[in-house]
Amino acid sequence: MSMCVLYIIQEIISTDVLNSIYMVVCILVFLIAFFPLHRKGKMLVGFLFVMGIIIHYFQGNRALELFSGITQNLALLSIILLAPLLSIPLKREGVIDGVVTKLDEQKNNERRTFYGVSTFMMFLAPILNMGALRIVHGFVENLHISAKLLSRSYYGGFTPAVIWSPFFASVGIVLYIAELSYLSYMLVGITFAFLQVVIGIILLRPEKGNKEKVQNNPTNRSADRKNVFLLIGFVFGLLALLIIEEAITHQPMLLLVCLNCLLIPFLWVIFRRKFSEMKSELRIYKDRVTNKSNMEMGIFLGAGLFGNALVQTSIVDVLQNVIVWSSEGSIFFLFLFVICFITLMAVIGIHQIIVVPIILTILLTSDINISMLAAAFMCIFSWMLSSAISPLNALNIIISSCVRKDGLTVAFKWNGKYFFGVTGMAFIYVYFLNVIG
Numbered sequence: 001m002s003m004c005v006l007y008i009i010q011e012i013i014s015t016d017v018l019n020s021i022y023m024v025v026c027i028l029v030f031l032i033a034f035f036p037l038h039r040k041g042k043m044l045v046g047f048l049f050v051m052g053i054i055i056h057y058f059q060g061n062r063a064l065e066l067f068s069g070i071t072q073n074l075a076l077l078s079i080i081l082l083a084p085l086l087s088i089p090l091k092r093e094g095v096i097d098g099v100v101t102k103l104d105e106q107k108n109n110e111r112r113t114f115y116g117v118s119t120f121m122m123f124l125a126p127i128l129n130m131g132a133l134r135i136v137h138g139f140v141e142n143l144h145i146s147a148k149l150l151s152r153s154y155y156g157g158f159t160p161a162v163i164w165s166p167f168f169a170s171v172g173i174v175l176y177i178a179e180l181s182y183l184s185y186m187l188v189g190i191t192f193a194f195l196q197v198v199i200g201i202i203l204l205r206p207e208k209g210n211k212e213k214v215q216n217n218p219t220n221r222s223a224d225r226k227n228v229f230l231l232i233g234f235v236f237g238l239l240a241l242l243i244i245e246e247a248i249t250h251q252p253m254l255l256l257v258c259l260n261c262l263l264i265p266f267l268w269v270i271f272r273r274k275f276s277e278m279k280s281e282l283r284i285y286k287d288r289v290t291n292k293s294n295m296e297m298g299i300f301l302g303a304g305l306f307g308n309a310l311v312q313t314s315i316v317d318v319l320q321n322v323i324v325w326s327s328e329g330s331i332f333f334l335f336l337f338v339i340c341f342i343t344l345m346a347v348i349g350i351h352q353i354i355v356v357p358i359i360l361t362i363l364l365t366s367d368i369n370i371s372m373l374a375a376a377f378m379c380i381f382s383w384m385l386s387s388a389i390s391p392l393n394a395l396n397i398i399i400s401s402c403v404r405k406d407g408l409t410v411a412f413k414w415n416g417k418y419f420f421g422v423t424g425m426a427f428i429y430v431y432f433l434n435v436i437g
Contacts, residue, residue: 003029004078004258007071011255026070026301033297044392045298048349052305059312069308070301073351075254076130076169076394077300081289082261083131086238087138088281089268095230100139107143110206114153117145118200121157123235126165127242129257130394133158137402138288147403149206151410154399155388155418156200162384162395163196164189167242167253169353170383177360178376188373189380192429199421238264296397299349303392307350311358320362327368334370335378335430338363339423342382346390352383371437374430381426389419 006022034045056066090096099120106112117140124132133154140150162170166182175185238260245256269278319341326337338359345355356379363375387395391407400407411419 001081003074004082005262007074007078008255008258008262011252020064023064023067023071026074027067029297030070030301033294033301036294037298041295041298045295045302048299048302048306052302052307052309055306055309055313059309067305070305072304072308073300073353074304075252075258076353077297078258079128079254079261080130080134080296080394080398081293082258083128084134084138084285084288085261085265086128086131087135088265088278088285089272090231090234091139092274092277092281093272095227095234096139099228099231100143103140104143107145110146110149111208113145114149114156114205117150117153118157121154122160122197123232125158125161127167127235127239127257129167129254130398131257131261133395133398133402141402147405148414151399151403151405151414152204152418154402155415156197156204158395159384159388159422160193160196160200162387163380164193167257169254170356170380170387172253173353173357174360174376174379174383177357178364178372180372180376185373185376188377188433192377192381192426195425195429196422199425200418203418203421204415292401295401296394299392299397300394303349303351307345307354310350311354316358319358320366323359323362324366324368327366327370331370331374331431331434332427334368335427338378339382339385342379343386343390346386346393349392351393352386356383371434373437374433377426377433378430381430385419385423388415 003025006018006025010018010022030049034042034049037045052069053066056068061068087096099116103113103116103120106116117136120140121132121136124135128135136154137150145153162168164171164186166172166175171182171185171189175182242253242256242260245251245260246253249256265278269275323334323337327334342352342355342359346352359382360375360379363370363378364372387393389411390396391400391411396407396411400410403410405414
């Protein structure tokens, strides 16, 4: 919590002393998260951390400069850690009960369960970012839904938001670098997200089950409907609040999401005077963070350090030459290289927040015949795909940890046909964007 609060303060008021304290706290959090990890986790996280320090050392860095980049992924990590706090008012006010009850009634019908969980995720993901995964799983983990079905529901409901939502770093950073307004990209993102949902329904939904297994309770339909409307109102209300805050403060959207994760539960406690309930929920929250988030904290901090060190090498010059060469073939060959490179970097621990700006800058400044929207979509889609299938990225890490299965099985064995399908559609879509652009 101290690390997350320091991230918020540092984004608003940045000083050299504060930055040093911020970095030291992140190092301490890394060490606290590192030691409880299992053996494989320690080997992976330790490799990223140590190699990052070694590369920095040979680049001439000393003292705290050896840990440069350890704070690089704190915006996303803070959202992951803080977003579950938003679920406290929803949970304690009974707003979420109707949704969970409905899912519980239909848990014996796999197709309806898939639709229900995916839709639940679609409502929360565009605003809560990675935190939506933790919140939704916190509500459905006790329903005894199969791990395979849960992973498909999570991917099918979450990944479209990475393509269109302005509250994701993928969209925000790419549009900022390309100097595109969100309105100019919105139709592009939402259209492909819709196609992605259709592909997900076709490829991920289970076979039809026995409809007689679905249990309905007509006496609770009115209350369930009310809770669903309240949930929708909460989501759109938070969306409107974030838009207003961004227009007034001009602060980064990820920072505003973190602030609201703290502010909304605090205001709920004050106005509803639910102090004892909040104390109980914070105890549960503390246990969940300390017992289930160590791998995420270690990966995010270690990967930030390693990626920051690696990107300062001569790899950028080589990359520009390869991109220009690949663009001389065709738009498909260029897109294939962008996808493969960003995914490869994600697999070895270099976050998209480092790689994508480099790729996009080269695409826009080099003598490459590609439209602005096509270049932006290339980077955003590659960000989404690499996040979903890389075992070192948050999306894959969280989903695999929720369903308690390794990331490769979750991404490739259980959902591989989905990612193959949306990638094929993306190639057609990029060609279309380049033609009309």
